[in-house]
Amino acid sequence: MAQSNSKQSAKLLIVDDDTDLLTAARILLKKHFSTVVTETDPEQLPVLLARDTFDVILLDMNFTLDAASGHEGLLWLDKVKKLSPKTIVIMMTAYGDTELAIAAMKKGATDFVLKPWQNDKLLATLTAAAQLSISNQEVSKLRSRQKIITQQQDKQFQDFLGQSSAMEKVFSSIEKAAVTDANVLILGESGTGKELVARALHRQSNRAGQSFINVDMGTISDNLFESELFGHKKGAFTDARQDRMGRFEAADKGSLFLDEIGNLPTPLQGKLLTAIQQKSITPVGSNQPVQVDIRLICATNANLLEQVEQQLFRQDLLYRINTVEINLPPLRQREDDIFLLAEHYLNHYQRKYKKTNLSLDKETRYLFKQYQWPGNVRELQHAIERAVIMSESTHLRPEDFPICHSTAKNKTNFDTFNLEQIEISTIKASLEHYQGNVSHAAKALGLTRTSLYRRMEKYAL
Numbered sequence: 001m002a003q004s005n006s007k008q009s010a011k012l013l014i015v016d017d018d019t020d021l022l023t024a025a026r027i028l029l030k031k032h033f034s035t036v037v038t039e040t041d042p043e044q045l046p047v048l049l050a051r052d053t054f055d056v057i058l059l060d061m062n063f064t065l066d067a068a069s070g071h072e073g074l075l076w077l078d079k080v081k082k083l084s085p086k087t088i089v090i091m092m093t094a095y096g097d098t099e100l101a102i103a104a105m106k107k108g109a110t111d112f113v114l115k116p117w118q119n120d121k122l123l124a125t126l127t128a129a130a131q132l133s134i135s136n137q138e139v140s141k142l143r144s145r146q147k148i149i150t151q152q153q154d155k156q157f158q159d160f161l162g163q164s165s166a167m168e169k170v171f172s173s174i175e176k177a178a179v180t181d182a183n184v185l186i187l188g189e190s191g192t193g194k195e196l197v198a199r200a201l202h203r204q205s206n207r208a209g210q211s212f213i214n215v216d217m218g219t220i221s222d223n224l225f226e227s228e229l230f231g232h233k234k235g236a237f238t239d240a241r242q243d244r245m246g247r248f249e250a251a252d253k254g255s256l257f258l259d260e261i262g263n264l265p266t267p268l269q270g271k272l273l274t275a276i277q278q279k280s281i282t283p284v285g286s287n288q289p290v291q292v293d294i295r296l297i298c299a300t301n302a303n304l305l306e307q308v309e310q311q312l313f314r315q316d317l318l319y320r321i322n323t324v325e326i327n328l329p330p331l332r333q334r335e336d337d338i339f340l341l342a343e344h345y346l347n348h349y350q351r352k353y354k355k356t357n358l359s360l361d362k363e364t365r366y367l368f369k370q371y372q373w374p375g376n377v378r379e380l381q382h383a384i385e386r387a388v389i390m391s392e393s394t395h396l397r398p399e400d401f402p403i404c405h406s407t408a409k410n411k412t413n414f415d416t417f418n419l420e421q422i423e424i425s426t427i428k429a430s431l432e433h434y435q436g437n438v439s440h441a442a443k444a445l446g447l448t449r450t451s452l453y454r455r456m457e458k459y460a461l
């Protein structure tokens with residue numbers, strides 16, 4: 001091996017009772033690694049490991065006590081793995097006993113070298129070991145960073161509020177279902193909190209320490225579904241420039257949340273069913289199935305039974321995903337929650353926008369009870385945020401909530417109990433209010449632009 005000018009930044013410890021060997025090793029290795037420590041007495045290992053963290057330990061198998069059996073080396077290997085599980089251990093043996101080397105690898109050694117060693121071989125083995133140690137450290141750093149990010153992300157989902165009897169039922173279903181591995185189907189209109197239920201199920205499950213992977217099926221284009229869910233191999237299709245892991249594999253050991261499951265195209269429904277039944281997936285362009293262990297949570301605002309009748313959704317798939325069903329009622333049917341949530345968001349946005357003493361006026365309260373909230377909690381949240389920003393008074397008046405207000409004034413919504421009519425008039429009112437600006441109207445209604453467009457198309461608005 002050519003000698004490099006820059007030393008690899010790694011801490012090596014060499015333990016052997018032969019002082020000549022230690023001197024030779026130190027002279028050779030100091031040119032290549034930033035720190036090289038040598039020790040003749042293995043009894044010192046606990047002290048050295050308590051004081052320092054080594055990337056690699058080069059450990060002799062045969063200390064004088066029991067020179068040829070290698071057992072003493074195995075005992076010290078055990079000790080090192082207990083005291084410093086992440087340190088890479090390379091064993092040295094003068095006897096070339098492969099069985100012993102295999103026993104050492106089984107006990108956690110990464111590799112072994114034969115004595116007397118060839119300098120090139122020893123350097124290659126130790127360089128690979130040091131690199132392995134560094135990448136292991138990077139992986140564990142990334143894992144802890146990921147854990148922190150997930151915890152922070154999760155925080156915003158932990159305020160899952162409700163005092164209505166309907167929500168109490170939901171909380172109790174979550175508690176019962178979470179600890180099982182049963183597949184859960186969450187039903188409810190847009191903005192009712194389906195994602196919050198999915199996250200709560202994961203948080204309260206035995207998989208809580210693993211990943212929660214969220215796939216919004218409403219935003220994936222038809223030709224990308226399969227690769228998105230199952231991954232693909234390089235070259236599987238024109239844009240597949242490298243192997244890509246799908247969401248199923250990313251969720252391995254954790255929970256996979258498929259939002260808007262009703263949007264899954266029929267041919268893929270069969271593939272999803274197979275994946276659930278066989279607990280394995282096959283990436284696009286591969287013929288090697290990959291085992292996956294996931295807890296499946298699905299959600300939809302569509303009527304899947306109707307879709308089954310119209311042969312748009314496979315009945316066998318529905319029965320697979322709905323072992324437990326959780327129904328989230330719309331906000332208009334949870335009067336008790338409207339004010340709880342309104343106060344919650346009022347406090348939240350007052351803090352955010354540095355305002356104080358804001359409250360809902362009596363008429364506004366009346367309006368909130370009458371209004372149908374087609375965009376549910378998301379709509380209420382946006383309405384309050386907007387009012388907190390725009391209002392010039394501390395008493396928030398109906399005029400501070402233009403959509404609810406203009407819908408009420410048009411009287412269109414209260415003349416009917418037909419939900420479609422209510423939805424149509426609310427959409428019309430918001431589009432009118434924002435002079436046809438779909439993005440603004442969608443935000444105010446608590447819908448995505450795509451779902452607003454879908455509704456406009458449906459009602460020919």
Ligand SMILES: Nc1ncnc2c1ncn2[C@@H]1O[C@H](COP(=O)(O)OP(=O)(O)OP(=O)(O)O)[C@@H](O)[C@H]1O
Binds near residue numbers: 191
């Ligand atoms: N009970 C609740 N307590 C607190 N916040 C809630 C509650 N329900 C919904 N929200 C908030 O409302 C917004 C919409 O919730 P979420 O995304 O879970 O709804 P969804 O039913 O999944 O909507 P969609 O069908 O459009 O995906 C989020 O900001 C969420 O934090």
